[in-house]
Amino acid sequence: MKETKKYIQAPLPFMGQKRRFLNEFKKALSNYNSESVYVDLFGGSGLLSHTVKKHYPKCQVIYNDYDNYSQRIKNIDKTNSLLSQLRLVLANSPKDKKIEEPYKKQVLSIVKEAQNKGFVDYITLSSSLLFSMKYVLNYEQLSKETMYNCVRLTDYNADGYLDGVTVVCEDYKKLFNQYKDNKNVVFLVDPPYLSTDVGTYKNYWKLKDYLDVLNVLEGTNYFYFTSNKSNIVELCEWISNITNFNPFANATVSTTNNHMNYSSSYTDIMLYKVNYLN
Ligand SMILES: C[S@@+](CC[C@H](N)C(=O)[O-])C[C@H]1O[C@@H](n2cnc3c(N)ncnc32)[C@H](O)[C@@H]1O
Numbered sequence: 064m065k066e067t068k069k070y071i072q073a074p075l076p077f078m079g080q081k082r083r084f085l086n087e088f089k090k091a092l093s094n095y096n097s098e099s100v101y102v103d104l105f106g107g108s109g110l111l112s113h114t115v116k117k118h119y120p121k122c123q124v125i126y127n128d129y130d131n132y133s134q135r136i137k138n139i140d141k142t143n144s145l146l147s148q149l150r151l152v153l154a155n156s157p158k159d160k161k162i163e164e165p166y167k168k169q170v171l172s173i174v175k176e177a178q179n180k181g182f183v184d185y186i187t188l189s190s191s192l193l194f195s196m197k198y199v200l201n202y203e204q205l206s207k208e209t210m211y212n213c214v215r216l217t218d219y220n221a222d223g224y225l226d227g228v229t230v231v232c233e234d235y236k237k238l239f240n241q242y243k244d245n246k247n248v249v250f251l252v253d254p255p256y257l258s259t260d261v262g263t264y265k266n267y268w269k270l271k272d273y274l275d276v277l278n279v280l281e282g283t284n285y286f287y288f289t290s291n292k293s294n295i296v297e298l299c300e301w302i303s304n305i306t307n308f309n310p311f312a313n314a315t316v317s318t319t320n321n322h323m324n325y326s327s328s329y330t331d332i333m334l335y336k337v338n339y340l341n
Contacts, residue, residue, distance in 0.1 A: 067222065067223030067226060068222065068223055068224075069114075069117050070110065070113055070114075070224055071085060072110070073107075073108030073109070073110045073132075074136065074139070074219060074220060074221035074224050075108070075132070075135050075136065075139065075142075075184065075186070075187050075219055075221065076186055076187055076189075076190040077107055077108035077110075077132065077186070078196070078198070079107060079253075079255070079256070080107060080108040080110045081107075081110055081111055081253060081288060082110065083319050083321060083331060084288070084317075084319060084331060084333055085110070085114055087317045087319065087333060088111065088114060088286070088333065089114060089118055091286070091315070091317065091333070091335050092114075092115065092118050092119070094315075094335070094337055095119075095249055095284070095337065096119070096122075097119035097120075097121045097122045098121070098122065098247065099119075099122055099123075099247050099248065099249050099284075100122070100123045100124075100125065100242065100245065100247060100248045100249070101115045101119075101122060101123070101124045101125070101248075101249050101251060102125045102127070102238065102239075102242050102248055102249070102250050102251065103115075103124065103125060103126050103127055103251040103253075104127055104235040104238055104239060104250055104251060104252055104253075104279065105127065105129070105235060105251075105252065105253045105254050105255070106126040106127040106128050106129065106132070107129075107130065107132065107253065108132050109126045109128065109132060109133070109224070109225060109228065109230075111251050111253065111286075112124045112125075112126035112225075112228045112251075113224055113225065113228065115251070116226070116227050116228050120227070123229065124227070124228045124229065125228075125229050125231060125238070125242075126225070126228045126229065126230050126231070127231055127232065127233060127235060127238055128230050128231065128232050129232055129233075129234075129235075131232065133225060133230050135184045135186070135187065136221045136224060136225065138182045138184060139219050139220070139221050141177070141180075141182050141183075141184075142184045142187050142188075142219060143218040143219055145173065145174070145177045145183065145188070146188075146191060146214055146215060146218075147218075148173050149170060149173060149191070149192075149214050150214055150216070152166060152169045152170060152173060153166060153170070153212050153214055156212045157212065158212055158213075159211060159212060159213055160211065160212060161209060161210070161211055161212075162192070162210040162211060162212050167210055170192065170210065171202075171205070171206055174188065174202060174205065175202060178202055183202070185198075185199055185200050185201060185202075185204075185205065186198055186200070187219070188205070189205075190213070190215075191213055191214040191215050192205070192208075192210045192211065192212075192213065192214070193208055193209075193210065193211065193213075194209070194211060235254075235276075235279070236275075239279045243279075243283070246339040247339075248283070248284065249284040249285065249286070250279055250280075250283055250284065250285045250286070251285075251286050252276060252279055252280065252285055252286065252287045252288065253286075253287075253288040254268065254272075254273065254276045254288075255268045256268075256289070256290060256292065256293060257270065257273045257292075257293045257295075273293070273295070277295075277299070277310050280310035280311070280336075281308075281310050282338055283338060283339075284336065284337050284338050284339055285335065285336055286333060286334075286335045287310075287311075287314075287333070287334045287335070288331070288332070288333050289331075289332050289334075290329050290330060290331050290332060291329055291330040291332060292329055296311055296316075296332065296334070299311050311334055311336075313336065314334040314335060314336040315334065315335050315336070316332065316333070316334050317332070317333045317334075317335075318330050318331065318332050318333070319331045
């Protein structure tokens, strides 16, 4: 069988993808095995699901595509075609600079036309037209923004990215209930961060939602992702002094440092634990 590409980042922009953790994640996967079912409860861009499937081609991987990222992947040709039209219109608009009239109007008219034909990937479009990290989700929002000519010069490609992965779209609690009694399951648990920008996610996560997720870690095989900004590990240690409940007890911890700019940085944390597998 033809060997397909191993992606080291999601093929289309996705905020919060676990790109910087892939090496540590792959190393940790060797503690698990290829016969297990891997359930990616908060699949996001599907990068963890893809990575597991590439690591253990025989295993079953369930990718919970809550944001419908796979629809963006399916429509990648439409996105490439839209971007190539924008490149033509912006040929005389300086690269990385503000898009002035009449070009902005022309950009919006092309986007509107694409929308009338059925599909526009506004998140991907945002990374070509808006200031870094800024995202919109529809035409109305886009039309109000200041635009910059950051249109990507090459086509996006996602060939083979979700091959062999089962795509579902459920609330994580429902999906967890379907698999929780199977001892051969490994849960990948990467919930929305509590204290970071959740602008492109469907729901805003309150503390209660964040704490609820801890229920999926009790007595299961898991990978859990968080950051030092959430203080969740410290909170659980503190609570365990009173209640004896600490889902992170005896978990292995791995961290990476992320520098946002010269003065601020944070630490991403991955905790994993094998409760049942041999
Ligand atoms: C931090 S991201 C996951 C990133 C992913 N691991 C990756 O590498 O791309 C968290 C994801 O959980 C999704 N989400 C939010 N509420 C959810 C729910 N109730 N059930 C399942 N997923 C949910 C968000 O929309 C977002 O895609």
